[in-house]
Amino acid sequence: MHEIKEHFDVAIIDIPYGLFTPITVEKQCEIIKTARRIADKLVIITFEDMDKALIAEGFEIVDHCQIIKGNFIRTISICH
Numbered sequence: 001m002h003e004i005k006e007h008f009d010v011a012i013i014d015i016p017y018g019l020f021t022p023i024t025v026e027k028q029c030e031i032i033k034t035a036r037r038i039a040d041k042l043v044i045i046t047f048e049d050m051d052k053a054l055i056a057e058g059f060e061i062v063d064h065c066q067i068i069k070g071n072f073i074r075t076i077s078i079c080h
Contacts, residue, residue: 002034011039015046029053042079047072054079 036057059079
């Protein structure tokens, strides 16, 4: 993703989570930063609230919800 040179209308990203693909907050922020560079809009699915990181990269959160799937809570944010 970080090597993409094209620009897109929307990026849809499901950030890896926990058990099988551990990821740090810093890596999640890098993904958000790259999404800002390559896309005007973003739909992002995370395992924790990333609102501060989204706003810090210049995204406006226009909708937001949480989905419970088993023991996991997934946060979905739609950003412009």
